[in-house]
Each structure stands twice: as structure tokens, then as C-alpha cells.
Amino acid sequence: MPAPAIRPGRGTLRLMADRPHATPPAVVVDGVWKRFGKVDVVRDLSFEVYPGEVLGFLGPNGAGKTTQMRMILDIIRPDRGRIEVFGQPTGLAQQQRVGYLPEERGLYRDVPVLETLAYFGALKGLPAGEARNRATRMLTEVGLGDSLHKKAAELSRGMHQKAQVIATVLHEPDLLIIDEPFQGLDPVNAQMLREVVLERRDRGAAVVMSTHDMNDAQTLCDRILLIDHGQRLLYGRVADVRHAFSSGAVEVEGDGVPTDTTHLASVSDATPSDGMVRFLLRDGAVAADLFRELATSGAEVRRFQVATPNLNEIFIRAVAGDPRAGLVQ
Amino acid sequence: MNDRRTFLRLVALVARRDYLRTVRRRGFVLGTALLPLGIAGFLLLSSVFMPAALEPRPGVGAPLTLVNQSTLRLEVPTDAQISVRPLDEVRSLMSTGGLREFYVIPSGYPEQPDVQRVVGPSRGPGIEDLQRRHQQEQLLARLLVASLLADAEVPTSTAARLLDPYRLRDTSGDGPGPVPGFQAAGFLVPYAFTFLFVMSIFITSGYLLQSVTEEKENRVVEILLSSVPSLPLMAGKILGLGAAGLTQVAVWVGAALAALPLMAERVPGLGGIAISPVTLALALAFFILGYLCYGAIFAAIGALAPGTREAQQYSGFFGFFAVVPLIFAGLFIADSQSPLVTALALIPLTAPAAMLQLLALLSEPPWLLVAASLISLAAFAALATLAAARVFRATLLLYGARPSVRRIVDAITARG
Numbered sequence: 001m002p003a004p005a006i007r008p009g010r011g012t013l014r015l016m017a018d019r020p021h022a023t024p025p026a027v028v029v030d031g032v033w034k035r036f037g038k039v040d041v042v043r044d045l046s047f048e049v050y051p052g053e054v055l056g057f058l059g060p061n062g063a064g065k066t067t068q069m070r071m072i073l074d075i076i077r078p079d080r081g082r083i084e085v086f087g088q089p090t091g092l093a094q095q096q097r098v099g100y101l102p103e104e105r106g107l108y109r110d111v112p113v114l115e116t117l118a119y120f121g122a123l124k125g126l127p128a129g130e131a132r133n134r135a136t137r138m139l140t141e142v143g144l145g146d147s148l149h150k151k152a153a154e155l156s157r158g159m160h161q162k163a164q165v166i167a168t169v170l171h172e173p174d175l176l177i178i179d180e181p182f183q184g185l186d187p188v189n190a191q192m193l194r195e196v197v198l199e200r201r202d203r204g205a206a207v208v209m210s211t212h213d214m215n216d217a218q219t220l221c222d223r224i225l226l227i228d229h230g231q232r233l234l235y236g237r238v239a240d241v242r243h244a245f246s247s248g249a250v251e252v253e254g255d256g257v258p259t260d261t262t263h264l265a266s267v268s269d270a271t272p273s274d275g276m277v278r279f280l281l282r283d284g285a286v287a288a289d290l291f292r293e294l295a296t297s298g299a300e301v302r303r304f305q306v307a308t309p310n311l312n313e314i315f316i317r318a319v320a321g322d323p324r325a326g327l328v329q
Numbered sequence: 330m331n332d333r334r335t336f337l338r339l340v341a342l343v344a345r346r347d348y349l350r351t352v353r354r355r356g357f358v359l360g361t362a363l364l365p366l367g368i369a370g371f372l373l374l375s376s377v378f379m380p381a382a383l384e385p386r387p388g389v390g391a392p393l394t395l396v397n398q399s400t401l402r403l404e405v406p407t408d409a410q411i412s413v414r415p416l417d418e419v420r421s422l423m424s425t426g427g428l429r430e431f432y433v434i435p436s437g438y439p440e441q442p443d444v445q446r447v448v449g450p451s452r453g454p455g456i457e458d459l460q461r462r463h464q465q466e467q468l469l470a471r472l473l474v475a476s477l478l479a480d481a482e483v484p485t486s487t488a489a490r491l492l493d494p495y496r497l498r499d500t501s502g503d504g505p506g507p508v509p510g511f512q513a514a515g516f517l518v519p520y521a522f523t524f525l526f527v528m529s530i531f532i533t534s535g536y537l538l539q540s541v542t543e544e545k546e547n548r549v550v551e552i553l554l555s556s557v558p559s560l561p562l563m564a565g566k567i568l569g570l571g572a573a574g575l576t577q578v579a580v581w582v583g584a585a586l587a588a589l590p591l592m593a594e595r596v597p598g599l600g601g602i603a604i605s606p607v608t609l610a611l612a613l614a615f616f617i618l619g620y621l622c623y624g625a626i627f628a629a630i631g632a633l634a635p636g637t638r639e640a641q642q643y644s645g646f647f648g649f650f651a652v653v654p655l656i657f658a659g660l661f662i663a664d665s666q667s668p669l670v671t672a673l674a675l676i677p678l679t680a681p682a683a684m685l686q687l688l689a690l691l692s693e694p695p696w697l698l699v700a701a702s703l704i705s706l707a708a709f710a711a712l713a714t715l716a717a718a719r720v721f722r723a724t725l726l727l728y729g730a731r732p733s734v735r736r737i738v739d740a741i742t743a744r745g
Contacts, residue, residue, distance in 0.1 A: 037735065073555045076722065092335045092558060100555035106548030111350070116549075122342055123556040125335075167552065177555075 023051050024087060026175050026206035027072055032081030034067055034230075041067045042078070043230040049206045051174070054197060056221030056238075057210040058311075060319055064230035065210045066103060069177050072208070073100055085175065096125040099173030099200075103180040103210075105164050107152035113163050114139065114148040117170060124171035131170065138166045142192065161189045169196055176200050176207045182216055194220060214312035224311070226318055233318045242308040245317065248281040250290055253303035263297065266290045278307065339557045343565025344572065351536050351573040360532065361577045364525075365584035372591055393465045393472075394419055394431040399438035404476045411472060423449045430462065432469060439477060444469070523685040525581055527651055530616060530681060533574025534623040535644070540566055541631030541721075542640045559722035563714065567624050574620060582609075608688050611699060615688075618706040619681030623651065625713035632721040633737070650678035654686055661686045665695075674702045677709035 025048040034042040042064045049055045059065050070076045071083055074090035085094040108116050114135055121131030139148055142162045147155060155163065161184070169176070176197065182190045197220060201207050211217050217224060217238075224241060226234035234241055253276040261267045266285035271278045279290055287306050294301055309317070351357055393411045396419055397403055405411050414422075414431075422428040426449070433445040446462075471492065478488040544550045553562060627644050634640035654661070654673050661670055665687060673683040680702045688694055720737055 037733070070551075074558065075551065075554045092332050092339075095556055095558070096335070098555065100552065102548075102551040102555070104548045104551060108543075108549060109547055119342075119346055120552065120556065123339065123553070 025049060025084075026051050026086060027208065028082070028084040029068070029072070030082040030084075032068070032071065032078045032083060034064070034071060034076070034078050036067075041230050042071070045081070045227065045230065045232055047225050047232065047235055049175070049208055051206050052201060052204045053222040054201050054207040054209055054220050056217040056224040057208055057227075058212075058214075058217060058224055058315060059210075059227040059233075063227045065227065066179055067230075068227075069100075069179055069208065069210065072177060073098060096171075097174045099124075099168040099171065099176045101164065101168040101176075101178040101181055103183065107160065107163060107167070109153040110151050112149045113144070113152055113155060116152065117163065117167050120167045121170045124173075126171050134170055135166065138170065139163065142166065158186050158189055161185055162192065165189070165193050165196060169200065172203075173200070174205050176205055176209075178207070179210045180212065181209060182211065182213055214310065214315060218311045226315065228319050234314070238311070241314060242311070243306075245314045245322070246306055246308040249307040250279045250281065250287050251303070251305045251307050252277050252279060252290075252294065252299075252301060254299055254301040256297070256299040257294065257301070258297050258299065264290065264293050266293055276303070336558075336561050339561040340565040340568065343557065343562055344569035347540055347566050347569035348572050351540075351570055352576060357536075357573065357577070361580050364581045365588075368584055368588045372588065392461060393468045394422075394428055395469070395472075396431060396433045398436040399434050400436075401434070401438055401473075401476055401480060403472060404479045405472065406475075411468060419447075423447070429458070430465075432465070434473075439473075521585075523682065523689050524655070525578065525585075527619075527655065527682045527685065529574055529578045529581070530619045530623055531648055531651060532577065533570055533620050534627040536570045536573060537566060537624045538627040538631045538640055538644055539637075540570060541628050542634065542637045545631070546637065554722070560718045563625075563628060563718045563721055566628065567621065567714070571617065571620050571624065575616075578616065607694065611688055611694060612685055614703060615681045615684050615706070618703065618710050619651075621710035622677055622681075622706060622713055623647070625710065625717040629713075629717035629720045632717075632724050647678070651682055653679050654683035658686065661690060665690055671698065674698055675705050677706050680706050 027047075027049040029048070030046050032042055032045045033040060045064075045068060047055070057065050057069070067076065071078050072085060072090065074095060083090050086097060088094060107113060114132065117135035117139070118128065118132040121135060122128050124131075126134065136148060139145065139162075144155075144159055144162060147159060152160060152163070168178070178193075178197070181193055181197075185193060194216070197207055197209065201222075209217075209220065221238055223237050224234065225232065236244075257277050258264065259270045259272055259277055261270050264270070264279070266281055266289035267279045268282045269280040271280075281287070281290065287304075291301075291304060294304075395403070395411065395413045396416045397413050398416075403413055405413060416433070419428060419431045423431070428449065430446055430448045433447065435441050435443055435445065438444075475488065475492060478491060483491070544553065557565075626647050630643045630647070631640050634643055657669065657673065660667055661683075664670070670683065670687070673679045674687060675698075684699065684702050687698070723739070724737065
């Protein structure tokens, strides 16, 4: 099935986000609206998620991330627009292929953890015996072999978290939707979850991950979607987004690097700092122009790097209305 | 087709899981066992104490003590507990506390009919004193009538008929057969069944309420809804917990039916009671539909309420409707065709208790009313289940927050 067309914003640059993929998308969200009371929580939102990638779903609190995730899961329905999961409208069959780790999560407190996991696995379509065997194996693998028959109320917080992560991936979902997954996790469990996410991605699953942690977004996500007030602000590959937000600055480290900008036509300003020089490129100039000029100046360059902001800075700038957000749509 | 199969599989999974989880709860096991244990306790206690209670207590004096100052010759039966004594003797007996009261027939009797009752010193009569005196008055009246008839030389056989005009014997229309039971017991036992059914509707709906609020409080509801759409989740819960309620009712009714013959030996009239299979089947239908109505309402309350406590408060309000017909029990007995009774039988929330009462009271089910009531209940149950599933989906994820009325209405009336 060909990848459905996603409407790019007017006057925007088509980057990786809109390039055709080899495989059809696992999720297509097309022009979706959702209103609660008098507030449009999601406004004309469109994006795709492909198998074998992690899409970081970013945005301030109340931006509409969880609502959008619930719509993909068919927990709530959009007022307008189209959502397809594995090429079909959302429904029972699609739900069975999705693993969901919600922000508000828990286990039945007075039920043995193995029983709860086996039940969740069975709801996802696993035969009862298979669900039980898998839950036993996976719980044992993460060190909960002695706690299989303990009630959730008797488990420590860390053990609880491990069990919840296992409940999410027990049925080996093709689409993993995780909402603020690292919130409240201890470092050990956070690392376990990172490994689970990457392992699922490497096996070809599509992953949608909402997070406030920009370090995690930067290291785990292949692409990001930033929304605010229910609208798309940024959508693209992490590298492309960072490039779009680069300030035209180049950091150069080496011997004999000139700081007098009169001999460098591509540069408007040069500032020495911490053993390197930070050059600000003139409008229309690119980093390659500076590289050539440095080469002819006789400088011995050890490091030449286009300065790009991290996702945290981009997040703050985009939400504050930086016009460069419009470049990555 | 695949979706339908998955839908049914999910309903069955949720139903099985909620059923097993409920019937394994300590509270359920205790609650279910309580009635059979109560009946067994009654049988045990009655077998220990009843025979002794039925035997005449030795050493108890005659209940009626008389002083006869008239010329009428008293015809005191040999087996009656009546003693006629001189005035001095009874006064002396009373002063020593051996007698609580005696009766003096005046010298001018029967022309002068004022019989004097002399009562010993006391703090005023209690229930026991009143009962005893009532018996004494009956004995005295019978003694005086018999004595006057004998004085008038009325033949013995006529006198006997005047004292006991007839002896009533009940037989069935089909010939010799069991004597129909004692009327009060005949009413009370089916009435007790009505009460059991209504109570069970409540308890079962309560399980549903508990299940929904627990899943909300344990934060598992979102995981469930990401695997099971709200309608099969709701349907599974209603079926599973309804089956748990039926299990409980089956144990209770089974225990009661098994105990009836045993209890009949101890409670007069119980042996003659028979509950027809038709009445039982109708009672079951009203139980199931009543449970579906209240179950849907309680599930929606569970989804709407921020916590268990609030959920119980809201459900108590709706629960009141279920017992309204029991408040009007007197009217059901006095006039089962009253417009109020008919209205209560047709209003969905009061229909189960109203119809169960009518079925208990009437020898033939009022078929037209039964049909109308069943239709009203079934329609309401279907609408309530659909509305509850929508409210469930729209509001269940509002952890700790109260949804606005607008949002609830929007959820119920939304398309799709």
C-alpha cells in the first residue's frame, strides 16, 4: 500500500519527514481534530510513524500529546480527520498489535503479578498458556522470578515498574506507544526500558514515545514531532531539526586560526572562547566557504563543527515562536 | 467476522476473569454462605429447643383461678386449668405471691354480670400479663357459657355445638391431598424470596461498581481500554459479575428450597408452600433485567465518580428506587390492581421489586403487566448499557476529576 500523502504546511521545507519510505507507515494521522468542551485539544494534526523508527512526541504539558496517543489507540475517537494503524482504521484488530505504557499506570494491587500479566497478554490475543509462559520467562529474566505469585501491593516500586514494562511488550507488539515512559522510573528501570525500546525498534516495530526528557528524545528518537496547543510545530529527523535551528555558527579548534574577520569573506564575527574560535557566518554563506578560507589562510584545523543547539534549546525556542520552526514541517 | 470473533473472545475473557475474581473473594464466599448457615443454625437451634418448649411445663398452677359467689353451678372440665376456690384462700395465696390475679363471679350472676378481676401488687402489666389475662378471659367466657347452658338443661350435644359450632377441614379440589399452608407463611416465604432477589441485584451491581472503581484507582483502566474497546469490556464485566450474582442467588434459593421441607416440621404451614417453575422463571427474568439496568447505571457511576466513597454515595441514591416497592408492600397486599402498583411495575427502576412482589402475592401471574414490565425493563437495560459504555469511555480516564454535565451528555449523545 502506498504511503498516504500528508499535507505539508504552506511555504515549508520538505525534509525527511515527508520523504517516501520503503515500507508503508504503521500509523497515519491525517488532519485530526479533537475538542473537549470549548477547547480544541488537537488541531488539524498530521503525521506518520514508520516501522523500525522511534518517533519522539514532544510538547509542553497540556499540548494534546496524550489525547492524540489515546486516539491512535482507539480509546477516544477524533471529531474530524483520519487515523489508520497498519493500513486500517483503528479498531479491535489493530489494538491487538499495539503495546501501550500509559503515563497513569498500575497493576491490580490484590492480584498476583503473574496472573495480571497473563490476563493482559490474553487480552492482547495470546493463548492463555502462552501468555503465562511468556510472563513467567520475562519476569524471571528481569529478576522477578521469586515474585511471580506475589500481589502487586507487595512489590517494591522498582519491581512494579519492571512488571509494567513487561506487560507492555509481552505480546511483542508491532507498534509501541509509550507516554512519558521514564517519568518516575529509577535509573536501572529507565535503562531497561531504553533497551526494550531500541530492541523493539530494531526488530521492526514502530515506536511513538512522548517525553519531556530531551536527552532521551535526542538519543532514542529517529524523528520528532513537537506540538503545542494541539498543533504541529516541528516534525522531522532529529538531525534535520537541529540543523534548521543552527544559528549559522561554526566552532573551529586548531593552530593559527585567524580571528580577524577582514580576511574571511564568509564570516561576520569571530569570538575566541575556551581554546577555540566561534565564527558567525554571513547571510548566504555556508560552512564550506569558511572551511575553504581557513585552508588557504594556512591554519591547522583540528576540529571544525557546525554549532547546533540541543533539542532542549530547540524545544524552548519553538514553543516561544521561533520562525525557524516553520522550516521543519 | 474476525472482529466479531475477537469481540466475543474479549467479552468471554473479561467475563471469566471478573467472575473468578469475584467468587474467590472472601467477602463473596462469606456473604453467599451466610444464608445457608443461618438456615442451618435455625434448624439446629429449633431441634434443640423446640421440643422442650412444646412440652407442658411441670409445676405451673392453673391459669384461671375463680371465686364463685353466685348460685350458678360451674361446669369445670376436668382437663381445663381452672380452679375454683374460697375467697380467703385465694387472698392468702395472692399475699404470699402464689397468685397474680383471680376472678370473682358476683352473687347476683347471671342477672348481675359484673365479674371482678382482682390483681396482685405489680408495676403494671407487661406483655406476658396481657397475654395470660386474654387467655383467662377466653377460658372464663367458655366456662360461663357451658355452665349457663347446663343450667338451662340444653342437651349436651347442642351445648357442644353452641360452644364449637364447626370444625374446619381443608381439602384440595382434586380430592384428598395436602392441606394448603398457613396463610402468613405462604405469603412470607415468597416475599422473602423477593427480598433476596432485590438484595442480590444490589449486591451484584455493587460488585460491578467496585470492579470499575478499583480498576480506575489501580490505574489499570487505561491499559485495559487500549486492549479492549469499552463495549466488550463493559459487556464482559456485566456478564461475569452477573454470573457471580446468579451463583449467589442460586446457592441461596437452593438452600432455601432444600430447607423448606425440614423447616416445615417446625414452622406450621411451610410444608404447604410450593413455588411454581413459571414464577421462578419469571423471577429469574426480572432479576437478570433488573441487574442489567442497575449494573449499567452503577458502572457509569463507577466511571464518573472520582473515588470509591463518592461512587457509593451516588449509587445509594439510585439504589433507593429499587426498594420503593417494598415500602409500599401494604398497598401491594391490599390492592394489587392499584394504579400506583401498576406504575411501579412499569417504571424500569422499580419494576423488578414490584413485579417480584406481585408474583409472590398473586396465584396467577398478571401476564399483560408482566409483558409490559419486561419490555420496559429490556428497553431501558439496552439503552442504559449503551449510554453507560459511552460514559465509561468518555469519563473513565479523568482520574480524580469530576466531568461536567455537558461532557456526560455529549458522551451519551455522540455519534459512533
